[in-house]
Amino acid sequence: LTKWREQQGDKKQLFCVIGDPIAQSKSPLMHNRAFQELGLQSAYGAFLVKEDQLEAFIKEARDCHLAGLNVTIPHKLNVMKYLDAIDQDAKELGAVNTIVNDNGRLIGYNTDGIGYVRSLKEEAIASLEHAAIVVIGAGGAARGIVHALLKEKPARIVLVNRSIDKAELLASSLQHNGVIQVCGLEQLQSVCADADVVINTTSVGMYPNEEEQPALGSWLKRGAVASDLIYNPLYTRFVEDAEKHGCMKHGGLGMFIYQGAYAFEYWTGLKAPVQAMREAVMEALA
Numbered sequence: 554l555t556k557w558r559e560q561q562g563d564k565k566q567l568f569c570v571i572g573d574p575i576a577q578s579k580s581p582l583m584h585n586r587a588f589q590e591l592g593l594q595s596a597y598g599a600f601l602v603k604e605d606q607l608e609a610f611i612k613e614a615r616d617c618h619l620a621g622l623n624v625t626i627p628h629k630l631n632v633m634k635y636l637d638a639i640d641q642d643a644k645e646l647g648a649v650n651t652i653v654n655d656n657g658r659l660i661g662y663n664t665d666g667i668g669y670v671r672s673l674k675e676e677a678i679a680s681l682e683h684a685a686i687v688v689i690g691a692g693g694a695a696r697g698i699v700h701a702l703l704k705e706k707p708a709r710i711v712l713v714n715r716s717i718d719k720a721e722l723l724a725s726s727l728q729h730n731g732v733i734q735v736c737g738l739e740q741l742q743s744v745c746a747d748a749d750v751v752i753n754t755t756s757v758g759m760y761p762n763e764e765e766q767p768a769l770g771s772w773l774k775r776g777a778v779a780s781d782l783i784y785n786p787l788y789t790r791f792v793e794d795a796e797k798h799g800c801m802k803h804g805g806l807g808m809f810i811y812q813g814a815y816a817f818e819y820w821t822g823l824k825a826p827v828q829a830m831r832e833a834v835m836e837a838l839a
């Protein structure tokens with residue numbers, strides 16, 4: 554990190570993403586394009602950091618006066634103990650993906666769930682107020698999304714999961730005033746029938762196992778939104794099939810772009826150039 558810092562010459566603000574693995578990350582391309590677009594003298598790098606190197610890396614980040622970091626698997630939980638403060642939402646989620654260096658104090662945030670919701674509202678449905686939402690899956694990704702969806706005041710969120718226990722655990726860990734309901738996969742068809750938005754948060758359907766995802770588009774009502782967190786493929790079989798049945802399709806790339814857009818805005822105080830960021834990522838994926 555110290556060496557990389559020296560190589561950046563007269564760049565004023567430095568950022569990076571850390572994780573393991575990290576080589577595939579599109580965050581450097583996306584953020585460097587955003588800096589370029591707005592004419593900022595900033596740079597963004599990517600560093601492979603193993604679990605036992607995390608503490609030392611955060612110390613080095615402080616010593617190098619990094620302006621901000623993104624944190625990905627496997628550090629989202631463990632990094633919290635090395636920070637000076639954690640935003641309330643990130644605390645509730647138990648995970649940090651964005652760190653802001655505020656005059657030497659490292660503050661942790663989580664932009665994954667709110668990034669997803671912003672993407673959904675920009676790209677598929679203007680308001681989620683009073684909406685009936687179905688979320689398939691109950692893992693870490695579902696947790697961030699449901700936490701952010703609750704703030705939009707939906708009528709209900711039905712958590713559909715293979716193991717009901719896990720869905721119940723997730724529901725009971727979030728403040729929801731009865732908004733969240735839970736059921737097993739065998740009820741998926743009936744709950745999809747009157748949902749306004751159906752979101753797949755599982756990895757079923759991800760490259761190279763696209764074929765494993767059922768084409769359940771015909772289960773949704775016309776005009777509903779079919780959303781999938783997967784972005785490889787850009788649109789999964791589920792959302793493609795739903796579109797054929799008169800639904801609006803929403804892929805997972807927007808979640809990645811907007812979690813980055815929020816991070817960019819927290820770091821710079823400027824509106825993120827979302828279109829340029831999306832183009833940079835699309836070019837890299839092509």
Ligand code: ATR
Pocket residue numbers: 689690691692693694695714715716719754755756757
């Ligand atoms: P992530 O952090 O990406 O959400 P995760 O925590 O491993 O990943 O959660 C994956 C979710 O996808 C889980 O809800 C899992 O269901 P279980 O709780 O029953 O394990 C769900 N999932 C994974 N593979 C699945 C499959 N083949 N069929 C149905 N659900 C599946």
